[in-house]
Amino acid sequence: MRFRSRILRTRGWKSGWHASDCIGQARMKPPKLVNAVEAYSGIASGYRRISEARRPYLEKVEDCIIRQVPKGAFAMLDVGSGDGRRAERIAKSCGVGRLVLLEPSAAMRGIAPEGAETWEMRAEELGRVEDQFDVITCLWNVPGHIDSRACRAQVMKHFARLLGAGGMLFIDFNHRYNAAEYGTARTLLRFLRDTFMPGERNGDVIARWYVDGSIWATKGHVFTDGEVRSLMQEAGLKICRRDIINYASGEIRRWPVTGNLLYAAVKEDRTSPSLQQTSRIWPEVS
Numbered sequence: 576m577r578f579r580s581r582i583l584r585t586r587g588w589k590s591g592w593h594a595s596d597c598i599g600q601a602r603m604k605p606p607k608l609v610n611a612v613e614a615y616s617g618i619a620s621g622y623r624r625i626s627e628a629r630r631p632y633l634e635k636v637e638d639c640i641i642r643q644v645p646k647g648a649f650a651m652l653d654v655g656s657g658d659g660r661r662a663e664r665i666a667k668s669c670g671v672g673r674l675v676l677l678e679p680s681a682a683m684r685g686i687a688p689e690g691a692e693t694w695e696m697r698a699e700e701l702g703r704v705e706d707q708f709d710v711i712t713c714l715w716n717v718p719g720h721i722d723s724r725a726c727r728a729q730v731m732k733h734f735a736r737l738l739g740a741g742g743m744l745f746i747d748f749n750h751r752y753n754a755a756e757y758g759t760a761r762t763l764l765r766f767l768r769d770t771f772m773p774g775e776r777n778g779d780v781i782a783r784w785y786v787d788g789s790i791w792a793t794k795g796h797v798f799t800d801g802e803v804r805s806l807m808q809e810a811g812l813k814i815c816r817r818d819i820i821n822y823a824s825g826e827i828r829r830w831p832v833t834g835n836l837l838y839a840a841v842k843e844d845r846t847s848p849s850l851q852q853t854s855r856i857w858p859e860v861s
Contacts, residue, residue, distance in 0.1 A: 606783065606790040611720040612679045612697070614784070614793035615657070619682035621786035622658055631825030636714060636837055637665055639818050640745045643839050644669040648709035652677060652737065654698050655717030659687035662712060671710065677701075699726055701733035709742045716749040716835075719782075719796040724775050724806075731810035735842055744812060747820075747837040748798040751778050754832040756822045762832065769799065778802070800836060812840040 609617070618625065626633060644665070649672045653662035656676035666674040677694045678684050684693045694704075698713070698721060711734050721727045734744050751769075754762040769777050782795040800817075807814055818827060819834040828834045 606792040608781070608792050608794060611793045614782070614791045615680040616682035617789065617791040618784045618786045619658075619680065619686060621784070622683070622686070625784060625786070626657075626660075629822070632820060632822050632835070633661060633715070633825075635820050635825035635827070636747055637661055639820075639837055640665055640712065640839075641668045643743065643745070643816065644671075644710055645741050645743055648742075649673060650706075650708045650739070651675070651710040651712065652706075652708040654701075654711065654713040654734075655715070655720070656687065656693075657683055657715070659691055659693075661714060663688050663691070665710075665712065669710075675706075675708075698730045698733070701730065701737065704733075704737065706737060707739035707742075708737055709739055711738060711742070711744045713744070713746040715747065716795070716797070718746070719749060719798070720793070721796075722794070728806055728809050731806050731812060735810045735812050738842055742841070743815075744840045745837070746840070747835060748803055749795075749822075750819075750831060750835045751797040751799050751802075752832055753822065753834060755828075755834065798836070800831060803836065803838065807838070807840055808843075811843045813843045814838050814840050 615622075648669060651662070651666050651669075651671045651673065652675045653659070653665075654677045656662055656678040659676045659678070662674060662676060665671075673692070675692050675694060676684075676687055677696060677698065678687070679695060679697045681695070684695065687693055698717065713734070718727050718730065721730060734746075738744060751765055752762050757765075765777070778796045778798055780795050780797055781792055783790055783792045785791075804814065816839040818837040819829065819831055820826070820837055821828050821834040826834075
């Protein structure tokens with residue numbers, strides 16, 4: 576049972592999925608893969624519990640963002656909001672006047688804060704949106720649900736286009752080489768594969784959650800720092816800070832192999848002098 580629990584946990588990439596979720600499930604047949612929207616609709620009833628299991632990590636990400644949001648930010652877009660409570664906490668802490676929650680799952684939108692402005696669409700559909708935001712957040716490895724690198728690059732370009740003058744993007748990724756979470760052997764194998772057999776699909780994984788007697792599974796992707804930097808550069812975004820955050824404890828770490836990756840980014844071509852006056856951009860942590 577312990578061995579099965581470990582396999583299920585390390586092959587997942589998002590969530591607070593933890594070993595106790597698979598108690599009594601060791602002999603269950605592998606679940607059918609569904610698309611991400613269907614999977615999140617299926618786990619909506621247990622989403623609060625899933626989030627609670629990763630609370631140290633999630634709150635540290637939120638705290639890092641709150642410290643860096645530009646002063647006077649009014650409009651914020653949260654992409655892949657889930658139940659919207661994390662975005663609501665960030666917005667309230669920073670005095671944001673307008674919060675938009677982008678969430679394609681109807682079940683998830685149904686548990687969003689009452690009265691929230693919600694958009695029923697996927698991140699890939701942002702090309703039809705004409706709006707400007709001071710803050711865009713995309714949290715808990717949401718890009719891992721976007722099927723291909725080309726689509727992820729296009730979404731990053733949407734983010735850059737939707738950022739207003741002085742605006743900032745905050746986005747975190749499950750790190751492919753997070754040995755503290757995945758184990759040294761698995762991480763080394765991933766590194767060797769990337770080195771000798773590089774490919775766009777090397778980071779593809781299966782995410783699983785056990786909620787209310789059902790196992791939900793969908794495709795995901797875990798990222799390398801180089802992968803993220805390439806996407807940002809292609810979109811015309813400049814990384815101004817990177818934090819490494821341990822997925823279990825929520826502690827800030829120095830070495831990338833000990834955590835997930837949180838980035839703060841701005842438009843590469845932005846020249847607004849108000850940036851230096853209104854935001855707090857810290858030196859990048861390597």
